[in-house]
Amino acid sequence: MKAANRKPSISQTSGGRAFELVNMGIILVLVILCLAPLLHIASMSLSSNRAILSGEVTVFPLEINLEAYRKIFQDNSMIRSLLLTVALTAGYTGLSMLMTIFAAYPLSKRLKGGKPIMFFIIFTMFFSGGTIPDYLLIRSLHLTNHLGSLLLPTMINPFFLIILITFLRSLPAGLLEAAEMDGSSHFHTLIRIVLPLSLPALATLSLFYAVGRWNGFMDALMYITDPRLYPIQLKLYQVVMNSMTNDPLSMQGDQVVSVLPEGIKAASIMFATVPILLVYPWLQKYFISGVMIGAVKE
Amino acid sequence: MKQLWLYIWRNWQLYVLLLGPVAYFLIFKYGPMYGILIAFQDFNLFKGVLGSPWVGFDVFREVFSMSAFYKALRNTFMLNLADLLFSFPAPILLALMLNEVSRARFKKWTQTLLYLPHFLSWVIIGGIMLQVFATNTGIVNLLLGHLGIDPIPFLTNKYNWLVTYLAVGIWQSAGWGTIIYLAAIAGINSELYEAASVDGAGRIRKMWSITLPGIRPTIVVLLILKIGEIVQIGFDRPYVIGNVSVLDFSEVISTFVYKTGVQTANFSLATAVGLFQALVGIVLLLASNRIAKKITGNGVF
Numbered sequence: 001m002k003a004a005n006r007k008p009s010i011s012q013t014s015g016g017r018a019f020e021l022v023n024m025g026i027i028l029v030l031v032i033l034c035l036a037p038l039l040h041i042a043s044m045s046l047s048s049n050r051a052i053l054s055g056e057v058t059v060f061p062l063e064i065n066l067e068a069y070r071k072i073f074q075d076n077s078m079i080r081s082l083l084l085t086v087a088l089t090a091g092y093t094g095l096s097m098l099m100t101i102f103a104a105y106p107l108s109k110r111l112k113g114g115k116p117i118m119f120f121i122i123f124t125m126f127f128s129g130g131t132i133p134d135y136l137l138i139r140s141l142h143l144t145n146h147l148g149s150l151l152l153p154t155m156i157n158p159f160f161l162i163i164l165i166t167f168l169r170s171l172p173a174g175l176l177e178a179a180e181m182d183g184s185s186h187f188h189t190l191i192r193i194v195l196p197l198s199l200p201a202l203a204t205l206s207l208f209y210a211v212g213r214w215n216g217f218m219d220a221l222m223y224i225t226d227p228r229l230y231p232i233q234l235k236l237y238q239v240v241m242n243s244m245t246n247d248p249l250s251m252q253g254d255q256v257v258s259v260l261p262e263g264i265k266a267a268s269i270m271f272a273t274v275p276i277l278l279v280y281p282w283l284q285k286y287f288i289s290g291v292m293i294g295a296v297k298e
Numbered sequence: 299m300k301q302l303w304l305y306i307w308r309n310w311q312l313y314v315l316l317l318g319p320v321a322y323f324l325i326f327k328y329g330p331m332y333g334i335l336i337a338f339q340d341f342n343l344f345k346g347v348l349g350s351p352w353v354g355f356d357v358f359r360e361v362f363s364m365s366a367f368y369k370a371l372r373n374t375f376m377l378n379l380a381d382l383l384f385s386f387p388a389p390i391l392l393a394l395m396l397n398e399v400s401r402a403r404f405k406k407w408t409q410t411l412l413y414l415p416h417f418l419s420w421v422i423i424g425g426i427m428l429q430v431f432a433t434n435t436g437i438v439n440l441l442l443g444h445l446g447i448d449p450i451p452f453l454t455n456k457y458n459w460l461v462t463y464l465a466v467g468i469w470q471s472a473g474w475g476t477i478i479y480l481a482a483i484a485g486i487n488s489e490l491y492e493a494a495s496v497d498g499a500g501r502i503r504k505m506w507s508i509t510l511p512g513i514r515p516t517i518v519v520l521l522i523l524k525i526g527e528i529v530q531i532g533f534d535r536p537y538v539i540g541n542v543s544v545l546d547f548s549e550v551i552s553t554f555v556y557k558t559g560v561q562t563a564n565f566s567l568a569t570a571v572g573l574f575q576a577l578v579g580i581v582l583l584l585a586s587n588r589i590a591k592k593i594t595g596n597g598v599f
Contacts, residue, residue: 015500016501019398019501019502020398020399020400023395023398023399024399024401024404026395027395027396027399027408028408030392030412031408031411031412033469034411034412034414034415034469034473035411035414036437037426037427037430037437037469038414038426040429040430040436040437041425041426041429041430044429044435052435053435055434055435055440055443057435057437058437058440058441059437099318099319099322100319102315102316102318102319103315103316103318103319105312105315106312106313106315106316107316109312111309111312111313112302112305112306113313117316117320120320120323121319121323124323124327124328126580126583127331127576127580128327128330128331128576129327129329129330129331129332129333129334129572130330130334130555130569130572130573130575130576131552131555131556131559131560131568131572132333132336132555132559132560132565132568132569132572133330133331133332133333133334133336133569133572134330134333135559135560136330136333136336136565137325137326137329137330137333152322152326153326155322155326156319156322156323185311186309186311186312186315187311211417214419215417215418215419215420215421215422216419217419217420217421217534217538218533218534218537218556221556222556222560233419233421233422234421236421236422236425237421237424237538240421240424240425240428241421241424241425241428241538262429262432262435265425265428265429266429268425269422269425269426269429272419272421272422273418273422276417276418277414280413280414280417281410284410284413287413288477
């Protein structure tokens, strides 16, 4: 990315400047198009019922009203889903990284038997049993309605594994050999030398795993039927898509409808989105380097 | 033989590390492959794979006689082809434009914001779409209303839905897709640009004659990969954005398999559909990889 704007001479002619301005203008419009839907939802979640119903809310909130958020925070199921998903994401990321490292380190050393194991792994990228055999396996392992069904079946992503192997192979070989000369065991080399040197790659992959789990929906839809175990995406799906009733959070009936379903839905969407919005700009550089490492292998 | 054992003895720690990952792939990736057998059975959940009666290719015959299957297959092709036509060029154009921005800070900020939709789940995006395209309170129809245009049912008319589906796809992925093209552009020899400047080439000219040819291999490889995946379709996007009134277009193989298999427990049928799709997918992928190798001299695998 850095090298891309190393243009030798940006022509400062009036034509060049006009081009630059038009180009930046179009990009700006696209950025606004990118953000407008989110701003609309945020405004809906914060506006009064009257403003929503009269169709005045576009990208700025009108007649600020926090009732929708108050309802969500009163409803334990939403908070529970969020906390559960935070824990699930953390656990999944840790487990996945551990297993990915366990596989990547030996395979990066081109050890005997490594090639067939690599084939054994890569084969699964191109052929799998499919949705139903996966489902039947989880059933027969008694993992339905169990968080294990959301942790185990996608524990190692072969593509991420290849990224890590590629990265480990790019580490200075001399350093690792020197360690081995000094009598460092493989475990010791891995923990003391390889992992500290791999922090950027490890950060990238952790983020990929974490986003994947945070956004994961289909596995939860298939394996989880107990509402107490709903991860946030499934919960959100129920609230936003499935509600035919007036009150998506199905609160106690004696309450007067104080918030419109639109408001509740908008607030729920924000509720599930804000955590991602908070982290992703800070992690951007890692994401990008991850895509690059992957691209090199491709 | 003795040497091999000595090698393993000396490197036992490496082999120990591999035990967990290998077990994972055996259980969770190869385990389900055994379940494919039920595509050739009249599968009964209580009798299991061993107890259920074999029926040969009867299940496949049933699949190929179902109009719902053909509709799902057609829609899978249709949505993927439309994506190829409209969503595929979007990041290329965007990358070309971003590359022409000389102000580093502007570029960094706009890129960060353009990547954003990629990090939202399809459930969140589906929820956003429901609100944004709502006929009475959604921002799109509100703005159209200001222009004096009657509300348009973007999500409930199947032709409108198709356009919305595509537009949302572009919205979600165009920014993210630029990363790989910008990387390819960064790899172009800058002397080419200098030489072109000396020859008096303008920016558009340089874009057309240097940048685009420079990223052509990347474009070709990604395009071929996409073509290879034309029978594969993710589940979340069509399932979440689709709805009952547009089922005619939104029912694709992945949603069809989920509904017949998991929801109505017709396991054999859904497995056969999945297997058919996987096999066609592999053939297409291998074929397209071969083409990629021919064209660019180096394939994907």
